[in-house]
């Protein structure tokens with residue numbers, strides 16, 4: 001798959017509307033909003049176990065936790081929420097998941113049963129931010145992005161304490177200090193540079209950190225720090241560290257909602273929007289839980305629901321899916337962990353590693369279809385690359401003659417049909433160059449890692465097999481190793497497949513048969 005650079009900054013476009021005031025709902029949410037959750041979720045973390053860097057500094061008494069959970073459940077009930085036989089509790093120390101988790105209640109849960117039913121009125125979303133008398137006007141005036149609005153919303157609600165409609169929910173979110181060492185966006189610099197050396201994941205984290213700095217500046221410039229009255233204990237609630245915390249909370253627990261179908265009256269909604277869905281975001285992820293256990297939003301009932309992907313006995317932890325095809329590195333980058341079931345080996349690379357483009361004309365064509373070399377990334381898996389990557393690379397290396405044959409005249413009208421032309425091999429020379437470039441990219445990346453696949457695997461196995469705390473690796477380091485191993489498996493597999501393709505090309509196999517075989 002080749003696509004334009006994904007980032008948490010590229011959220012849905014702002015949806016401006018003035019909803020009618022509805023007193024009982026947080027910040028006057030409108031009813032009948034035609035939104036649907038895509039189930040591509042986000043989630044969160046808690047104290048890092050045995051990290052060597054940060055040992056959980058916050059020890060909260062059991063009774064304190066119980067009180068918080070009870071208050072949260074009470075608030076959800078007042079929002080019309082049904083618990084669906086799930087019990088929220090702290091994960092035991094030997095559980096790979098950290099913080100809270102959900103367990104099946106009396107009688108257990110059957111496969112396919114609805115386990116989460118959260119009414120829309122409990123969501124914390126861009127919509128509730130825009131309807132908030134504090135945030136809405138400022139967000140509009142300063143033309144803040146969706147992501148910045150959500151960060152500000154979360155930080156304001158946190159600073160408002162008991163005045164916030166989401167107080168009991170926010171009390172259950174992990175503090176900054178609990179997240180250090182558990183989420184890569186908050187890992188100390190030395191840790192991320194050492195543990196992710198050579199991996200494209202490192203660049204993604206650095207870019208996200210830069211985004212956090214820019215978001216902080218944008219919020220300050222918009223006057224957000226003046227939003228909270230002085231003397232409420234909220235002083236300095238928009239710090240750079242706080243913006244990073246908000247980013248981690250959104251990345252690791254927000255759900256992506258599809259509002260595409262909504263066009264009602266004078267108000268229009270486009271694309272996707274992010275929302276925090278309290279209670280639904282307390283479930284931990286399991287990579288063997290597929291699409292069926294992603295959150296789905298019904299605009300008919302205005303409720304977000306989720307089903308059990310298997311049967312659970314009473315007391316067993318219930319999992320959902322944060323996205324059915326998430327790779328190990330995506331899990332690490334967004335959620336801070338890689339579960340052992342994950343077998344989605346993949347590595348995302350910037351298209352620039354396939355450079356240089358043959359000429360300016362090739363660059364213009366790729367730009368015309370929104371896939372410029374500087375902003376595109378592509379995915380390699382053990383099966384190689386998909387058709388879109390092959391088409392992109394064929395265009396990148398195409399000769400002037402091949403561009404003309406594709407009908408490309410450097411005006412954007414012919415761009416799409418030219419891309420269709422390149423969706424099939426265009427010449428033996430072009431195709432061989434495509435495969436060679438992809439092979440170079442695999443080789444170059446594998447050489448950038450300071451350790452090999454075998455060394456990483458041996459390190460992880462040794463750590464898992466030892467009871468000796470001195471040799472065993474910190475929890476976060478193991479997550480990083482799993483993601484690195486997964487990337488290297490993807491690269492090795494892709495190399496094998498690409499070599500086979502090159503051999504076929506060299507053997508003189510017809511280009512048509514190349515596609516079939």
Ligand SMILES: C[S@@+](CC[C@H](N)C(=O)[O-])C[C@H]1O[C@@H](n2cnc3c(N)ncnc32)[C@H](O)[C@@H]1O
Pocket residue numbers: 042043044045046096097098099100101252253281282283284285286334335336337338339
């Ligand atoms: C949406 S939250 C889930 C609830 C969370 N455990 C809590 O305490 O609020 C997502 C976070 O939970 C943790 N988590 C979820 N699934 C996990 C898993 N399979 N293994 C380890 N940690 C997991 C990660 O820290 C992740 O960022």
